[in-house]
Amino acid sequence: MPLLSVSDLTVTFDDFTAVDSVDFTIEPGETLGVVGESGSGKSVTALSIMRLIEMGTRAKITRGRVELEMPDGSTLDLLDQDEPTMRSIRGNQIAMIFQEPLTSLNPVYPVGEQIAEALRIHEGSSRKASMARAREMFDLVRIPEADKRIGQYPHEMSGGMRQRIMIAIGLCCGPRLLIADEPTTALDVTIQAQILGLIKQLQVETGTAMMLITHDMGVIAEVADRVVVMNQAKIVEQGPVEQIFHSPRESYTRGLLSAVPKLGSMAGHDGPRPFNLAGDLA
Ligand SMILES: Nc1ncnc2c1ncn2[C@@H]1O[C@H](COP(=O)(O)OP(=O)(O)OP(=O)(O)O)[C@@H](O)[C@H]1O
Numbered sequence: 001m002p003l004l005s006v007s008d009l010t011v012t013f014d015d016f017t018a019v020d021s022v023d024f025t026i027e028p029g030e031t032l033g034v035v036g037e038s039g040s041g042k043s044v045t046a047l048s049i050m051r052l053i054e055m056g057t058r059a060k061i062t063r064g065r066v067e068l069e070m071p072d073g074s075t076l077d078l079l080d081q082d083e084p085t086m087r088s089i090r091g092n093q094i095a096m097i098f099q100e101p102l103t104s105l106n107p108v109y110p111v112g113e114q115i116a117e118a119l120r121i122h123e124g125s126s127r128k129a130s131m132a133r134a135r136e137m138f139d140l141v142r143i144p145e146a147d148k149r150i151g152q153y154p155h156e157m158s159g160g161m162r163q164r165i166m167i168a169i170g171l172c173c174g175p176r177l178l179i180a181d182e183p184t185t186a187l188d189v190t191i192q193a194q195i196l197g198l199i200k201q202l203q204v205e206t207g208t209a210m211m212l213i214t215h216d217m218g219v220i221a222e223v224a225d226r227v228v229v230m231n232q233a234k235i236v237e238q239g240p241v242e243q244i245f246h247s248p249r250e251s252y253t254r255g256l257l258s259a260v261p262k263l264g265s266m267a268g269h270d271g272p273r274p275f276n277l278a279g280d281l282a
């Protein structure tokens with residue numbers, strides 16, 4: 001029984017179809033990688049699952065089902081739920097982390113308070129209990145000197161630290177699914193590797209399933225169990241990560257894979273050469 005089952009999901013902006021008849025499932029504890037070039041519909045898919053896409057935009061979810069298996073074994077179609085129900089699902093069942101942690105954090109509150117507040121809202125914990133748990137979350141996401149850092153403001157932290165805070169907020173209420181939309185793209189390469197390593201480790205420790213959105217096939221190879229490949233609002237291919245890498249069925253997927261720089265591929269060149277996905281496929 002999948003944890004999440006998305007079927008025929010279709011999302012439009014006025015006349016434009018941003019997500020077209022998308023079907024996929026996520027099993028408990030599994031990492032589903034979602035790849036595809038800019039504008040292919042990855043974020044719109046994620047925001048639709050969270051029922052955040054129609055807020056403040058002209059988006060309409062015109063068709064489909066997003067079925068979540070609840071802890072009691074029942075199934076909820078998230079597309080049929082009212083906003084109060086969705087608010088309790090967000091955080092408690094499904095959490096989401098975004099690319100740029102600075103825009104998701106409140107600049108005027110210390111980071112520890114922000115984790116504690118998430119706990120109070122979702123779990124109704126007391127102030128004391130939630131601060132103690134926030135302190136534990138600092139250890140979980142491997143932030144050193146937790147006692148000092150818990151009182152810092154977002155601007156006092158590095159990008160990597162801020163993303164650790166976002167991961168802590170995402171995981172603090174024990175969601176069964178974490179949706180991470182380009183969680184490391186805004187970070188420099190060495191920090192990207194650390195954050196990805198952390199996400200992967202926490203996922204094993206906590207058993208949380210993950211939908212990981214990225215442009216980066218290298219990241220997919222590192223962390224995904226299965227892969228969904230999107231192009232122009234549609235899923236063009238999906239399968240286990242080994243199959244996608246070793247025997248991709250679609251030329252589009254082969255194009256994405258050929259765009260992954262190979263070690264030593266710059267030998268004899270002064271700088272990176274631009275690649276052309278369409279040209280590479282021709
Ligand atoms: N708020 C919006 N209003 C109008 N169109 C939108 C809006 N958000 C997304 N779109 C359009 O929907 C399509 C899918 O966008 P989406 O953000 O899902 O792409 P993406 O795959 O996440 O790309 P990226 O890799 O650049 O993040 C794009 O054509 C985009 O322009």
Ligand SMILES: [Mg+2]
Pocket residue numbers: 042043044181
């Ligand atoms: Mg996106």
